Amino acid sequence: MSTSPRGDDHAARRGSRHAPAPAAADEAAALAVLTGAGAGDLLAAALGTAALPPGSWRVDAVHHRPGDGVTVGYAVQRAGVVEYLLASSSRSCPRDVPRTLVATGPAGDVVVWRHPDDPLLPALRRACDPALLAPALAGSGPVTALDLVGYRPLRRAVVRAECDGVPWFVKVLRPADGNAADVVARHRLLAAAGVPVPHVARADDDGLVVLHALAGTPLLEALVAGADVPLDDVLAVVQALPAATLDLPARRPWSARAHSYGHALAVRPALAERAQGLADAVRRGLRRTDAGPVVPTHGDLHEGQLLVGADARPTGLLDVDTVGPGHLVDDVACLLAHLRAVRPPTPELLAVAAAWTEQAGGFVDPDALRVRTAGVLLSLAAGALPADPAEPHDEAERLLTAAEELVGGVYASNR
Template sequence: MALDMLTGPDAGELLEAALSTAGGHLEHWRVTQVDHRGEVTTVAYQATVQWPSGRTDDVLGASSLAPDDDPPSVPGTLTLSDGQNRVCVWRLPDDPGLPGLTTAMRPRALTALLRSFGIDASGLRTEVVSYRPKRRAVIRVSAAGGVLYAKVLPPGEVEALHRRHEMLYNAGVPVPHSLGWTDDGLLVLENLPGTPLRRRLMTEGPDLTAGLPDPHDVLSVLDRFPVGVLGLNRRRPWSRRAPQYAELIGRSLPAEAERARQLSRVVAGGLKDADPGSDPTHGDFYEAQMMVDEKGVVVGLLDVDTVGPGSRADDLATALAHCEALALSSTRHAARSQAMSRLWHPVFATRTDPAQLRLRTAGVLMSLATGPHRVQRPNWEAATSRLLDRIEDVLEGRPSA
């Protein structure tokens, strides 16, 4: 099975075989992300590699190939087989699904791109903020001309995302201004003001809600979405995919397979006849996407890839579900995350049917319950079980601790 091949003890031999063809020797490795979808499994690794020029810390990627897939003909990638499974392996930035990473992470190419936008690229520095193999990456770019972000997507998706940014920015939604895009899938975005709301949740003080957004302010951001959003493609909300994520949980953690399925059936049954909605929605609306000022006013909104028509209830449920999941996953965020959930929930429940809000929150939590395994969190099995416990609580209407 490809999942075992890419995450089990033998994965080191696979990575060593790939690195040795380029003159490297693998000294240490660990899995940092797992994305298992049907026949294809994609994994990211953090690795220490000894090269002839010295030791480096590298990000590696590997993805299984479906039986009918042709191996990618991308420089820097290598396809290996154990007789049953074929796997493509690469070293960042040579991701076969994200060719724009080559531009974003190679100084000469990025300098030329920034200069084409009239930006002073002297003193250029880059930092990988996030990376999901074959799906997307975000690179923080610092130079004399200021701080920018390079978002890297599969090439076929980048122009549409640029148009989304233009639509929302021109409507007064506080999204980053897009400077433009490249054919290889790189979008250049201006920096936003403010502090990430998730970081604000780590601050301490006697008033747990100090500096957190008022729920009416949060709703006002969504109210600014233009009617043109309704002309975009409709995306299936997280809450409607609870059965799919329950199956993923069952594969990675068989001991919880039946409980996850039963909970997903409750969610799916409750949403079966629900109106899909005709509201302009963000599609992935939660605290990590919001920037706030010192008073907690939302001054920035990130990641608009999922913007489109849908139900406002799903955006609100996503925000509440992430509060619950963050409180369970991080002791540093727990008290403030729970306080924010208690601050937001009563107001959100007046804007949609409370029973539907509970069902959708539980559905989003089911998607988040795959996270501990995906990012290979220590003791991910127990973390997954705790999230399933919380789904039960939400469906029963029990408040967070």
């Protein structure tokens, strides 16, 4: 049973309680402070102790949202017990929530809290406590398994739980901005149209949403095992989205935010020139290529969002929070970029990526697909930076190189 946070976008709350939006330089400074040795003093203050012994804490995860700020997670060992703390310079983090510490220093205002007392996710404590969660699940027995499978501080979390042998997925969303109600409405809209999405079992005012688990094998597992899954079969699930999804708010594709991810990578000086050059190339490519018509899209389609049956045909579509109007080429680009980002890049996955790229050329503009795939790879490179700035950034560099190859000579001369 595990509820230790792990490193899974937008809609920052506004109001007088929040700090002004930090510039990229401010975010780089905050990152340096929150991952440096001085962070130990901040953690000691939050824990109410004079000091923490050297080696008793480490940076576990870094969440950088360009334009909003930096949040860092720490594993702290005290008296043989590991506690998880987070510190954030995010402007979307309120400064007046109980059980938080607000400190002002070189990184500006920083909010510190102990997991699971996330300032914007009040239901997280309930979701991470078997005794508190049990009443929210159908069944008479206790919660016998609990695993925090995804956590984006201040934004959302996903917990897998089991009760009476039945698996459930529990989403923890921000109640203040209506995310929970929106997610529930999307699931019900798609389910009514026959799209194979998880059914909503419960939704509470504090942002706790309980979903039935779907049967099936993750698409990635099937692909690694050598299953033959044509791209048409994968996209058939997306193409079954009802026309009513066109009335939902549009979400900017990953490639449209290339400059934000370029800035996120620029906190590592060795990658700054390449990242910003690639972002420029993606932006030029977006202007020069044809994205095609506006259609219902998933918005964040990748191999982790799909389940398949024994015949390798899709049986489930997950994480439909981003469903809405968009361009099919962006869903395909997201799918291809994530395949390229899987580690290790097996021959089976590389073969699938090549086949799907060729198949996609029959219904989306190949140049538009290359540019948008590069944009998604740029976003994944930003997410691949290691928590410790002193560690090598080989994976981020690998993804940058893959993106540069897609945009060809547009950037190569600047390397």
